[in-house]
Amino acid sequence: xxxxxxxxxxxxxxxxxxxxxxxxxxxxxxxxxxxxxxxxxxxxxxxxxxxxxxxxxxxxxxxxxxxxxxxxxxxxxxxxxxxxxxxxxxxxxxxxxxxxxxxxxxxxxxxxxxxxxxxxxxxxxxxxxxxxxxxxxxxxxxxxxxxxxxxxxxxxxxxxxxxxxxxxxx
Amino acid sequence: xxxxxxxxxxxxxxxxxxxxxxxxxxxxxxxxxxxxxxxxxxxxxxxxxxxxxxxxxxxxxxxxxxxxxxxxxxxxxxxxxxxxxxxxxxxxxxxxxxxxxxx
Amino acid sequence: xxxxxxxxxxxxxxxxxxxxxxxxxxxxxxxxxxxxxxxxxxxxxxxxxxxxxxxxxxxxxxxxxxxxxxxxxxxxxxxxxxxxxxxxxxxxxxxxxxxxxxxxxxxxxxxxxxxxxxxxxxxxxxxxxxxxxxxxxxxxxxxxxxxxxxxxxxxxxxxxxxxxxxxxxxxxxxxxxxxxxxxxxxxxxxxxxxxxxxxxxxxxxxxxxxxxxxxxxxxxxxxxxxxxxxxxxxxxxxxxxxxxxxxxxxxxxxxxxxxxxxxxxxxxxxxxxxxxxxxxxxxxxxxxxxxxxxxxxxxxxxxxxxxxxxxxxxxxxxxxxxxxxxxxxxxxxxxxxxxxxxxxxxxxxxxxxxxxxxxxxxxxxxxxxxxxxxxx
Numbered sequence: 001x002x003x004x005x006x007x008x009x010x011x012x013x014x015x016x017x018x019x020x021x022x023x024x025x026x027x028x029x030x031x032x033x034x035x036x037x038x039x040x041x042x043x044x045x046x047x048x049x050x051x052x053x054x055x056x057x058x059x060x061x062x063x064x065x066x067x068x069x070x071x072x073x074x075x076x077x078x079x080x081x082x083x084x085x086x087x088x089x090x091x092x093x094x095x096x097x098x099x100x101x102x103x104x105x106x107x108x109x110x111x112x113x114x115x116x117x118x119x120x121x122x123x124x125x126x127x128x129x130x131x132x133x134x135x136x137x138x139x140x141x142x143x144x145x146x147x148x149x150x151x152x153x154x155x156x157x158x159x160x161x162x163x164x165x166x167x168x169x170x
Numbered sequence: 171x172x173x174x175x176x177x178x179x180x181x182x183x184x185x186x187x188x189x190x191x192x193x194x195x196x197x198x199x200x201x202x203x204x205x206x207x208x209x210x211x212x213x214x215x216x217x218x219x220x221x222x223x224x225x226x227x228x229x230x231x232x233x234x235x236x237x238x239x240x241x242x243x244x245x246x247x248x249x250x251x252x253x254x255x256x257x258x259x260x261x262x263x264x265x266x267x268x269x270x271x272x273x
Numbered sequence: 274x275x276x277x278x279x280x281x282x283x284x285x286x287x288x289x290x291x292x293x294x295x296x297x298x299x300x301x302x303x304x305x306x307x308x309x310x311x312x313x314x315x316x317x318x319x320x321x322x323x324x325x326x327x328x329x330x331x332x333x334x335x336x337x338x339x340x341x342x343x344x345x346x347x348x349x350x351x352x353x354x355x356x357x358x359x360x361x362x363x364x365x366x367x368x369x370x371x372x373x374x375x376x377x378x379x380x381x382x383x384x385x386x387x388x389x390x391x392x393x394x395x396x397x398x399x400x401x402x403x404x405x406x407x408x409x410x411x412x413x414x415x416x417x418x419x420x421x422x423x424x425x426x427x428x429x430x431x432x433x434x435x436x437x438x439x440x441x442x443x444x445x446x447x448x449x450x451x452x453x454x455x456x457x458x459x460x461x462x463x464x465x466x467x468x469x470x471x472x473x474x475x476x477x478x479x480x481x482x483x484x485x486x487x488x489x490x491x492x493x494x495x496x497x498x499x500x501x502x503x504x505x506x507x508x509x510x511x512x513x514x515x516x517x518x519x520x521x522x523x524x525x526x527x528x529x530x531x532x533x534x535x536x537x538x539x540x541x542x543x544x545x546x547x548x549x550x551x552x553x554x555x556x557x558x559x560x561x562x563x564x565x566x567x568x569x570x571x572x573x574x575x576x577x578x579x580x581x582x583x584x585x586x587x588x589x590x591x592x593x594x595x596x597x598x599x600x601x602x603x604x605x606x607x608x609x610x611x612x613x614x615x616x617x618x619x620x621x622x623x624x625x626x627x628x629x630x631x632x633x634x635x636x637x638x639x640x641x642x643x644x645x646x647x648x649x
Contacts, residue, residue: 010173011268017182021189023196024208025189025205035409058391059398061402063239064211066405066434070246071258074408074424079253079257105187111179113180128391139233142237153212158251159249
């Protein structure tokens with residue numbers, strides 16, 4: 001009976017991911033889109049848990065739900081939302097686009113299922129210690145570069161949104 | 171029973187293509203940012219799936235996921251800053267209407 | 274086939290254990306909130322030389338029950354233009370992560386819902402999810418006070434999360450584990466972590482006050498400027514759920530402080546009777562809860578610019594320096610904690626004596642300039 005838990009949880013999460021992501025693209029109300037995006041992130045974190053990557057799942061929730069979604073909600077609140085949402089959808093090109101998507105998706109599908117699962121080399125324990133060991137060992141230099149990138153992004157964002165002193169408020 | 175690697179990859183690619191469709195069809199800059207995040211997440215899912223199921227001895231895939239997190243955070247911060255400053259120059263967040271290179 | 278405790282299949286046992294932990298967490302949160310509201314009123318009353326609740330039950334003990342019943346019986350009022358789905362979802366989004374974080378709290382050695390090596394990371398992650406619910410509550414209320422309160426709160430929570438996590442990193446560096454049980458077990462004797470890492474504790478304590486929206490950092494619900502912040506449009510049990518979440522959050526941060534710096538369940542007589550650990554853990558946690566109330570009754574509220582300035586200009590630099598110093602000293606003197614302790618106590622001395630002095634001199638210079646300008 002416990003054999004079936006993993007596929008069932010996977011199926012629920014898969015429906016959550018695909019459904020919520022499709023709704024992000026299709027839905028008109030942008031605040032709902034932002035929340036559905038957060039839901040997609042949570043489902044992806046659930047998939048990480050299913051794969052046994054606990055630490056990555058927690059980082060995913062911490063960064064995507066706790067920080068990025070809130071930032072995007074800020075963006076939503078500071079900009080006006082007008083209802084001219086779509087450019088291409090449901091126009092003449094839609095059937096053509098469907099054909100193109102099918103042409104791309106088919107090889108991807110075949111390619112995806114051509115991978116054979118390796119026998120479980122991983123112990124099903126936590127991934128925190130191996131992750132930290134390789135992050136601060138082999139990948140220490142990229143890690144430092146990433147921190148510089150974050151610093152640059154922070155300074156850049158502050159410079160971009162800062163108002164000049166003499167500029168009057170709109 | 172383990173879920174096969176292929177199933178994770180299918181979900182990952184579906185998420186990626188949904189993100190692509192969003193970037194191509196939606197015109198609101200904030201929604202485009204959201205769809206880019208979805209695409210990055212699809213990549214993360216594929217990386218973790220490979221790392222856990224394809225017999226990688228160490229955590230290379232997961233390490234790259236951590237880097238993707240960093241990039242995503244930086245991208246959202248700078249992207250939103252650009253959207254807000256563009257909005258301040260001309261009151262629109264519609265990417266079709268932001269064409270002029272000179273404010 | 275492996276057999277778990279009580280002869281139960283280990284898989285079922287794992288699920289059962291989690292369920293028991295969750296049920297206990299719900300009971301703890303509900304009873305804890307009732308007790309904390311009573312304590313809050315009594316403690317503040319004692320500090321302000323009043324009586325506090327007296328009439329319902331002995332010593333007014335049943336007053337909070339009466340209030341809770343009143344909240345449950347209230348009409349569910351919702352303004353016409355609120356964004357109803359989000360308005361209903363927001364209290365749940367704030368409440369659920371708080372409830373889930375009780376699962377990893379180590380009440381005693383054998384009384385922990387889940388002991389993984391990521392316990393601390395799990396707690397931080399769930400703590401960060403609260404922001405989302407508060408922003409949504411502010412947005413969905415369709416009220417300018419709510420919106421400003423929600424945005425302020427989000428800014429505050431995101432900012433103060435940084436020193437909070439950085440303070441935790443210092444302890445993790447010194448102990449070498451993120452599991453709550455392992456951290457508790459690393460400090461069995463009288464030498465608890467607060468004697469070794471007091472600076473991290475002070476940073477965490479201040480950041481935790483801000484993170485749980487407690488005075489003097491309760492700006493998101495500053496009555497005098499924002500009515501009630503993001504809570505303005507909420508009433509009845511939805512408001513009650515926000516309050517349960519707030520008190521639960523206070524319990525969680527106090528439990529984290531107990532575990533990380535004050536030895537968790539360790540105390541006299543625990544080796545003989547392990548169940549005594551639950552009592553010690555709860556007593557220590559509630560000591561911090563009462564300290565929070567004491568601070569609320571004695572300190573005035575900060576201004577928003579002071580709040581953000583204090584976080585970014587004081588707490589974060591101190592926490593970052595502390596991490597650097599701790600890491601370097603642990604590498605230089607492996608296995609020895611006294612260099613770290615000395616540096617940490619020096620840091621506390623600077624925070625307590627140096628900073629106010631510097632601030633006073635700055636203020637004095639500023640006042641002198643103002644006086645010169647008015648005289649001229």
